[in-house]
Amino acid sequence: MSSFHLPELAKQYTQYDMIRLHTEVPAFPEARSRLLLAFLHESGNAGKSAESLTLAVSLVQMGIDIHEMVSMSNQVKEKKAVRSRQLKVLAGDYFSSGYYHLLSEAGEIGMVEHIAGSICEVNRLKMTLYARIRQLKLTAEEYLQQMAGIRAQLFARFDHLMKSGLGKAWQDILECFTRCELLADELDQLGNPERLRESWAFWRMREQGYGELLGQLESSADKQEQINALMQKCRIKEQLLQLLDEQVGHLYEKARRLDSDRLMQELLQIGDPFLRLVRQPPAAGGAMR
Structure with missing residues (x-):
């Protein structure tokens, strides 16, 4: 599978109406993911394992990126802004949690601790x-x-x-x-x-x-x-x-x-x-x- 498909695969973990309604979803780290996948393929780690590893770490990156979008101010009182802040925190945790599922399915349990x-x-x-x-x-x-x-x-x-x-x-x-x-x-x-x-x-x-x-x-x-x-x-x-x-x-x-x-x-x-x-x-x- 081409690395261009990875952003589409990521959408099953990131494209939820509740998230999109209340906050912006950060961009998929395409350059870094394509780069990693290319090196893994060149090293003989082809197929689903390489794709799962790359998608897993990309989702973690998106989780970190959306947490970066959370306002640090405690002065936010308006309901819509508060909801957006809450959804950013929850969405970041949810994106990151996807790597457990992907790595376990690929039999890459050792990588869980590595990414953590x-x-x-x-x-x-x-x-x-x-x-x-x-x-x-x-x-x-x-x-x-x-x-x-x-x-x-x-x-x-x-x-x-x-x-x-x-x-x-x-x-x-x-x-x-x-x-x-x-x-x-x-x-x-x-x-x-x-x-x-x-x-x-x-x-x-x-x-x-x-x-x-x-x-x-x-x-x-x-x-x-x-x-x-x-x-x-x-x-x-x-x-x-x-x-x-x-x-x-x-x-x-x-x-x-x-x-x-x-x-x-x-x-x-x-x-x-x-x-x-x-x-x-x-x-x-x-x-x-």
Whole structure:
């Protein structure tokens, strides 16, 4: 079965009317799932077992992602918002619980404990990062590195299932992919005032000497327009595109070093959306997305 079918298979665990009515469902981690499945197939873990492993860890990732959407504020009183918050928590737990069923059906009981350990490590890494965010003790590169590490964590610990010689390549290429994915998301969310502090742009502008102004903007009533103006002044979009361009170059270089032409071609195909994003023509008038 092609990896393109996995998002459809995931819907039987995620597409419930009660969930969709009250909250947004996070995107299926398609790039990472396709990547993992390609490496598992190349290592001889073909068929339903590889697909079940990949789908299981993808559902756990979606569970973690929807928990990230839960508002941390206790000031939410409006009934609809409260219900949405409750459904995010319950949906995240429900998505994650799907991996028990999938792994038991595939006879991969040992992987239950393995993935559980990865979940604990993700939570530890997130707590460390959020503490540094609150303390304003991050550089832009540290933010990018730690966020990419959090995204890769659940998938990284499958290296023991890779055949000899592929384990190291798996770690290196996964790191490149998660950085590409993160940079693409940063471009997509560029200028979103609700995610200002949790963005590469915030830390980069602080490095460029705008820390005090950013602090004022976070509490400003018309912060959207001011944030966009500051990002244009700092050329944040151009810097993100340059970082993505460099990362795509690293990714393609590592892919071409692989011994398997089949795996190399699959990885180049998975990375094609990132390449197209870098090569897209600039928006008219330089407007931000």
